[in-house]
Amino acid sequence: MSHEPRDNPAQHREQREPEELHTPIGWPLLVVFLGIIAWGAFYYFHDLLSATGATSEAGDRRSVVVVDPTAKADGAAVYAGNCAACHQATGMGLPGAFPPLAGSEWVLASKDIPIQILLHGMSGPITVKGSLYAGVMPAFAQLEDAEIAAVLTHVRKSWGNAAAEITADDIASGRKAFADKSTPWSEAELKDKVGAP
Amino acid sequence: MSLSIAFLLAMTFLISVGGLALLVWALANDQFGMGQQAAETIFAPGEVGEVEDPATPSAARAVMQNARKAAHQASDSEELFERTIADQSSRMPVLFWLSSSMVWLLLGSVFGVIASIKLHLPDWLVQEAVLTFGRIRPAHLNVVAYGWASMAGVGVGLWLIPRLFKTALVGGHYAIAGGLIWNAGLIFGTAAILAGLSDGLEWLEFPWQTDIALVIGGALAAVPLILTLIKKRVGHLYVSAWYLIAALVWFPMLFVTANIPNLFVGVDQAMLNWWFAHNVLGLWMTPLGLAAAYYFIPKIIGKPIRSYGLSLIGFWALALFYSQVGLHHLIGGPVPTWAVTISIVHSVMMVIPVIAVAVNHHMTMLGSFRLMLYSPTLRFVVLGAMMYTFASVQGSMEALRSVNTITHFTHYTVAHAHMGLYGFLSFVLFGSVYFILPRLLDWEWPHAWAISLHFWLVFVGWGIYFWPLTLGGWLQGLAMLDPARSFMESVS
C-alpha cells in the first residue's frame, strides 16, 4: 500500500510495541501445576477402576423409581415416577395444560372411570373442575395391575381426596371390559360407554 | 470399560501431560535459544532499527551503534513510522470487519432482549412462528457468536497482524472480500433460523449451505495473515501472534468438520456437536481475546509481559488440553463414561494454562492498576482478562460431576456463558475498539463521558445479569434435584 503516512496524535502517544521478559516461572507455580496433574491422574484411575465391571455411575438418576413387581406396589412411588411430571407432585396439574387430580370429579367418580382413563389414555377436550383442557393423556396399560391399582388408590386418597380403594382385581376386569379398544377415550365416548362423573 | 479404551485414554492424558513437561524442561534449560539476549536483540526499546548488517566491520558497527544510542529519539520516530505504515495498511479491512460486527452486536442484543422478555412473559409475541422463543434464542446465539464476537475478533486480529509483524498488511482486499461473504452467510443463516430451517444442533443451527459462505469468508480473511507472515520483519513472534495464527488454523478445522452433513448420527452426532461447541469457545474465541489482551496490556502500561515461559505454557497447555473438554456438556447423558471422564480431567487440566495466563497478565499489571482509572481501553481489557480467569476456573468446577448434577439444565450455565463471552471476550473487544479506531480514522474520541458511561452501563448490566442467574441457577438446580418439590417450584 502506498499511502503517504499521515500524522496521527494517537500514534504519537503510544507506548512501544510489547515484549516479554524472561522472569522464571517459579517453583510455587510448578508445584500447583504438578498438584493439578496429580489430581487428574487420580480422578482418571479412580474412575477407571470403579467403572470396570461395575454398573456405570453416570446417568441421571433423579427420577428413577425401582418398582419391585413381587412386593405390594407403592402408589406414591408409581405416582412420582409416572404421573408427577404432568399432574405435579401436588396433584394440582398445570393451569391450561394438565388438569388437576386433587378434587377432580373424574378421579372421585365410580372407579371404572379413572381405571379406563389409565388403561386407554384420553385425548381431546375435557372439563375438569369447571375448566376446559385439551391435551393428550397417555395410556398406562403397560403397568402391572397392582401398580395401577396402587397409584389410583393413592390418587383417590391424597390431597384431600377421599374415595374408595381400587384393587388389582378391579384393574383385571377393567382390562377385559374394553379389551378390543385401541384408541384413547374422548370425553363424550367415556361418558357414553363407561359413565358420567 | 475395556482395556484398549482405558489404554487409549491413558495415552491421551499422558501425551498431553508429557508434552507440557517437555516444554517446562525445555524452558528451564533454555532449549529455545531464546535467552534474555536473543529476545532483546529483536525487541528492546533502544534497539528498534538496530544496525544488523553482518558485513559491517565490528569497529564500524560499534561506532554506528553508539551514534544510534545517542539519537535515542530516532528509534522512536522509526517505531512511529512502522506503526503508521501498519495502521494505514490495515485500515479498510479492519474498519469493515469492526463496523459489521457492531451492527451484528446491536441486532444480536435485540434478539437477546426479546428472548429474555419471553422468559418472563411467555405469551408475548407468539402469534407468528418467527417470533417464538425457539427461533429467537438460537438467532441470538448465532448472531452474537458469529456476527459480533467472531467479526470483531477478526477485525482486531487484522489490525494486530501488521503491528506484530512490523510490516504493512499484505492482501487486505482478500479480507474485505471475506468480510462481505461472511456477512452474506450470516444474513442467510439468521434468516434460515428465523424461517425455521435450523440444523437443530446448538451452535450449528445455520444450514450447511450457508456455512459454506462462512468457510470461504473466513478463509479469505486468513489470507492476509499468511501473506503478511511471509513478509514479516521480526525474528521472534510475539505471543499474540501465536494465538492469532492458531485460532485461524483451528477454527476452519472445527467448523468444516462439524458442519459436514450426516457425517455422524445419533449419540456420535451429539458428541461431535459439543466437541465443536466448546472448541469454538476455547480454540477460536478465547485465543482471539487472549491475543488482544496480551497486546493491549503491555502496550498501554508500557511494561513488558512478565514471563515468556508462562506465555509458552499458557499457549501450549491450551492447545494440548482444550480439544478434549467438549463432552463435559453431556455429563449424565447417554454417552460412554470414559469419554465424559476424559473431558472432566482435561477440563480441570485447563486450570494450568489459565493460571499461567492470569499470573502473566496480572503480575505485569502489578503496580499499574491505577492506570485503569485513566485508560478506558485498559479498564475494559484488564477487567476482561480477570473475567477470563474467573470464567475458566468456574468452567473447570462446573465440569465436575458433583457440581454439574446441580448446574446442568439451569440458568447457572447461561450465566457462565455470559461470563465468558460477555465478561471476558466482549470486554476485551470493546477495549480494543476504543484503542484502534482513533488510529485508523485520524480522529479522537469526541466524548470521554460517553466512553465512561458505556463502561459503567455494561459493567453494571453484566453484573445484574450474572450474579442473580448464578445464584438463582444454583437454587434452581437444588430444587430440581429435590423429589419432594414439584418442577414448577424450581422455575418459579
Ligand code: HEM
Ligand atoms: C477452562 C475453560 C472452560 C471450561 C472448563 C468450561 C466449562 C463449561 C461447562 C462445564 C459448561 C456447562 C455445560 C452444561 O452443563 O450445560 C459450559 C458452558 C458454556 N461455556 Fe464454558 N468453560 C470454559 C471457558 C469458557 C469461556 C472462555 C467461554 C467464552 C468465551 C465459555 C462459554 C460458555 C458458553 C457460551 C456455555 C454455554 C453453552 C450452551 O449451553 O450453549 N466457557 N462451559
